[in-house]
Amino acid sequence: MAVSSFNPLDPSATAAAPGSPSPDSPPAPRQRTCPDGARERVSALIKRLGGVAYGADYNPEQWPREVWREDVALMREAGVNLVSVGIFSWARLEPSPGVFDFEWLDELLDLLHENGISVDLATPTVVPPAWFYRANPQARAVLADGTPVSHGSRGIPCPSSPEYREATARITHALGERYSAHPAVAMWHVHNEYGAPITESFSDYAQADFRSWLQARYGTLEALNTAWGTTFWGQIYGDWEEIIPPLVTGTEPNPALQLDWKRFSSDAQLRCFIHERDILREYSPNLPITTNFMAHNCDTSDLWRWGREVDVSTNDHYLLPEDPSRHIELAMAADLTRSLGDGGPWILLEHSTSGVNWRPRNVAKTPGEMARNSLSHFGRGADGIMFFQWRASCFGAEKFHSAMVPHAGRDSRVFREVCALGSALSGAADAAGSRVRNRVAILWDYESLWAQHLPWRPTVDLGFREQIRAWYERLWRDHVGVDFAHPEFDLSGYDLVLAPSSYLLTDAAAANLRAYVEGGGKLVVGPFCGIVDGNDTVRPGGLNAALADVCGVSVEEFCPLPEGADAGISWTAGVGAGAAARAPIWCDDLRVTTGEVLAEFMDGPVPGGAAVVRNSFGAGTAWHVGCVLAPADLAPLMADVYAEAGIVLPDYPEGVEVLPRLGQDGSEWAVLINHTPKEAEVTPAGWPDPVRLAAGASGIFRRPERA
Numbered sequence: 001m002a003v004s005s006f007n008p009l010d011p012s013a014t015a016a017a018p019g020s021p022s023p024d025s026p027p028a029p030r031q032r033t034c035p036d037g038a039r040e041r042v043s044a045l046i047k048r049l050g051g052v053a054y055g056a057d058y059n060p061e062q063w064p065r066e067v068w069r070e071d072v073a074l075m076r077e078a079g080v081n082l083v084s085v086g087i088f089s090w091a092r093l094e095p096s097p098g099v100f101d102f103e104w105l106d107e108l109l110d111l112l113h114e115n116g117i118s119v120d121l122a123t124p125t126v127v128p129p130a131w132f133y134r135a136n137p138q139a140r141a142v143l144a145d146g147t148p149v150s151h152g153s154r155g156i157p158c159p160s161s162p163e164y165r166e167a168t169a170r171i172t173h174a175l176g177e178r179y180s181a182h183p184a185v186a187m188w189h190v191h192n193e194y195g196a197p198i199t200e201s202f203s204d205y206a207q208a209d210f211r212s213w214l215q216a217r218y219g220t221l222e223a224l225n226t227a228w229g230t231t232f233w234g235q236i237y238g239d240w241e242e243i244i245p246p247l248v249t250g251t252e253p254n255p256a257l258q259l260d261w262k263r264f265s266s267d268a269q270l271r272c273f274i275h276e277r278d279i280l281r282e283y284s285p286n287l288p289i290t291t292n293f294m295a296h297n298c299d300t301s302d303l304w305r306w307g308r309e310v311d312v313s314t315n316d317h318y319l320l321p322e323d324p325s326r327h328i329e330l331a332m333a334a335d336l337t338r339s340l341g342d343g344g345p346w347i348l349l350e351h352s353t354s355g356v357n358w359r360p361r362n363v364a365k366t367p368g369e370m371a372r373n374s375l376s377h378f379g380r381g382a383d384g385i386m387f388f389q390w391r392a393s394c395f396g397a398e399k400f401h402s403a404m405v406p407h408a409g410r411d412s413r414v415f416r417e418v419c420a421l422g423s424a425l426s427g428a429a430d431a432a433g434s435r436v437r438n439r440v441a442i443l444w445d446y447e448s449l450w451a452q453h454l455p456w457r458p459t460v461d462l463g464f465r466e467q468i469r470a471w472y473e474r475l476w477r478d479h480v481g482v483d484f485a486h487p488e489f490d491l492s493g494y495d496l497v498l499a500p501s502s503y504l505l506t507d508a509a510a511a512n513l514r515a516y517v518e519g520g521g522k523l524v525v526g527p528f529c530g531i532v533d534g535n536d537t538v539r540p541g542g543l544n545a546a547l548a549d550v551c552g553v554s555v556e557e558f559c560p561l562p563e564g565a566d567a568g569i570s571w572t573a574g575v576g577a578g579a580a581a582r583a584p585i586w587c588d589d590l591r592v593t594t595g596e597v598l599a600e601f602m603d604g605p606v607p608g609g610a611a612v613v614r615n616s617f618g619a620g621t622a623w624h625v626g627c628v629l630a631p632a633d634l635a636p637l638m639a640d641v642y643a644e645a646g647i648v649l650p651d652y653p654e655g656v657e658v659l660p661r662l663g664q665d666g667s668e669w670a671v672l673i674n675h676t677p678k679e680a681e682v683t684p685a686g687w688p689d690p691v692r693l694a695a696g697a698s699g700i701f702r703r704p705e706r707a
């Protein structure tokens, strides 16, 4: 039996407890946590920066020292107060094993400090030097087909490699020791975008780690065999050493194994973060330590688990330039990032001033768009607005990526907009540090996402993000602020909880949602929700057994539609009665038990069948939506839901965002963003007078003093 030294990061925290919990004693909702002292460290950072962090990734090693001097002058002009340094500098800092060259970094940090610019100092562990891979080829990540990834780009170490662990410890200790007391250093930036580009490593090291992780999670092979349903296709394991990850095989590997592999792969990366974080903490007890998340598009890390290990939640957000409602996707990413950090201040560690370089078509941002993007993050609680990158590179793979200082230099539209944004943010210093909380939560669970997207499901057309995005967009258009929450969190503070895409509900989550509704909560459940438990196992008693009685409806059969087809639905009761819509992708064949039918299918696979059902359960109400509705077609449903939840929509113009922020000193602020091509006038709730905004304009406004 193999026993490795893998510290499994408490995998049981994500496990569906084998067997069912007693219905009489539902587990208490999970509490959100953060490292001890994190809040104080982040408040101290905001104080030290004098408000909102503004800056970029800075790669001075690409430039001669004369340019550094020009850089700091331009940073001052732009209002930059924080730069992320050293992210890709390992080969410069440790040119050969154990031999360090810090002279250039010493000079740079001194220069930045003399100019009042603080540093978010990185550990460069995303890109070990070439000498490391030459000496340790076995430390590279291995793909599912057994191919080791070559070095020569970035982000390819295997997180389970002991050689990588040892080398990262050496450079992290060296940086911590040398720079933790440097007056420029205000924060630590560990690694860069864990999991990008290689998320899963199938190396021998990783395989052994996976087996240890499984042993910690299940304890016995019997429990593992039961959880994974290994009697299917004769996959029963008699020894831990028989277990392998989902390598390329004949057909679909066991889905429960695949789900655990995703959990493990996220944990393996997280263990690397914790390793470096704990080293840095020895040297820097008072500085925030974080890493940059990709909350908007990277679905390979369970960011709820990561959120409780970082001092401050972060995001790297890159706009979908060809999406006409890209600002709504951005808003969703920002709300998710804030929620991962429990509503506290968070930092946008990267976005772009204009186009990127890695899409097929790298569309430039339009005038004013960068400010609208930035203020939408700020209005949603970001206390840092940072970019990739400070100065555009002349060489390398990212030479066509935009920057705060573009190739065109200081005399350019982008740099002028960068300066204007810096000045707007510094004028809003008093608004920094606030926590943002909303009355509505949308459930978001990475494990459910992973499970829902495993192959061999009812249809490939029902996407986790797409479904949540449609519901989010309805709320965005209705000017309703949204938090995201894990289904096991305490939801009692929310007037309304939406579950557009909760395919997997652990027994604890199902019990939590039931208790929420029973206690008076309002819950709206989308199609293909509550279908499996934490082991991707369908519960006995019907497809939606977890919430069937809560929703007053039982799902008899899934009826996914052929590509391009849709089914008509008509609203027959409730506030939306009389409306009609076409619904693509999905129809549930429902058996209504205690619920009231609000909408019916007019045609498609279940003509006359219930499409939307409302049910009273305990002191609360639940809705089951058995079809896929576009944002506009969700309006009749949401009108009913808002009325029941006591949510009154503000009378703001369409396409104009009004985002309230409360300063720590009690000052009231509103971020106003006009996404339309017309001038708009808006009066934020409780404000005495309207504010006028030109087409495409945005700004941060302080509420006028009361007379």
Ligand code: GAL
Pocket (backbone or CB within 6 Å): 192, 193, 316, 318, 350, 356, 357, 388, 398, 401
């Ligand atoms: C990010 C990455 C940066 C840079 C940027 C380009 O994902 O962290 O280092 O590559 O993309 O858009």
